Amino acid sequence: MSLKVLLATDIHYPSQTVFVVRRAIELVRPDAVVISGDLSENGRVGEIKRLFEVLRRADKGVRVIAVLGNHDLRRTREGEGVHEKLERINKHLEGLNVELLDIVGSTELGDYRVVGNVGWYDYSFAPGYPEEYYLNCNPYGYSKEYLKAVCEKRRYECSFCYHRDCIYVDVDSREFARENKERIRREMKGDRIVVVTHHAPLKELLLKQWFFNAYDGQDMGDLLDGRVRYFFYGHLHDDSPSRAVIKGVTFMNPFRFQDSLKDYVSNAVITLG
Numbered sequence: 379m380s381l382k383v384l385l386a387t388d389i390h391y392p393s394q395t396v397f398v399v400r401r402a403i404e405l406v407r408p409d410a411v412v413i414s415g416d417l418s419e420n421g422r423v424g425e426i427k428r429l430f431e432v433l434r435r436a437d438k439g440v441r442v443i444a445v446l447g448n449h450d451l452r453r454t455r456e457g458e459g460v461h462e463k464l465e466r467i468n469k470h471l472e473g474l475n476v477e478l479l480d481i482v483g484s485t486e487l488g489d490y491r492v493v494g495n496v497g498w499y500d501y502s503f504a505p506g507y508p509e510e511y512y513l514n515c516n517p518y519g520y521s522k523e524y525l526k527a528v529c530e531k532r533r534y535e536c537s538f539c540y541h542r543d544c545i546y547v548d549v550d551s552r553e554f555a556r557e558n559k560e561r562i563r564r565e566m567k568g569d570r571i572v573v574v575t576h577h578a579p580l581k582e583l584l585l586k587q588w589f590f591n592a593y594d595g596q597d598m599g600d601l602l603d604g605r606v607r608y609f610f611y612g613h614l615h616d617d618s619p620s621r622a623v624i625k626g627v628t629f630m631n632p633f634r635f636q637d638s639l640k641d642y643v644s645n646a647v648i649t650l651g
Contacts, residue, residue, distance in 0.1 A: 460549045497577035502592075543593060
């Protein structure tokens with residue numbers, strides 16, 4: 379049985395990208411839509427819910443499989459940790475028939491097992507820096523408290539604060555990355571597997587080399603045991619190849635196609651068969 383799958387990533391609702399994806403669903407009529415994270419811009423649960431409501435209006439019957447991204451896990455309630463945020467998102471999505479892999483772990487799609495979650499990062503893509511650089515999300519000597527004050531003053535638009543997860547996500551990044559990788563490993567059942575994460579799974583997928591690669595992903599090469607056929611990810615936007623075949627696995631990040639409906643429907647649809 380062959381299935382038509384539309385890929386999407388980094389929609390950052392309420393951006394205009396949601397309307398490109400919605401129109402593509404209407405045109406392509408896929409069997410499933412797979413979204414590899416950053417559903418929302420600011421991590422508001424209502425934004426995530428509205429995104430799926432918009433996509434449902436395009437085709438009530440299409441399967442929607444998704445993982446969360448770092449934007450989605452940003453704290454929007456004081457004192458709320460990542461796991462509490464996950465549960466709150468899941469509760470708000472009840473009734474929308476969304477298969478959120480961060481919660482369910484895996485699902486069947488035709489002859490394939492689809493597994494995944496946000497993925498996260500362990501700083502290993504930018505090794506050799508002092509620990510305080512990683513924990514403060516910058517190599518410039520700014521403290522986390524200073525960055526937070528500036529980010530809040532500028533309403534999250536910080537010219538020098540490229541990465542704000544350390545300010546707005548309450549988690550031990552190395553441990554969270556390890557947990558997520560092991561969850562994926564445990565869910566890998568069968569001999570035809572699709573893995574979905576938000577963060578990049580291999581350093582060689584990064585086209586730009588700088589300090590902030592520390593927050594781009596973790597090495598998941600040890601998961602590629604011959605059963606993984608596809609690996610869908612996002613997060614890097616244009617700073618990764620849209621498609622690459624490594625160790626017999628097809629890696630896809632559809633972000634760059636989403637600016638044009640024509641490019642999107644031509645390049646972000648795959649057939650699983």
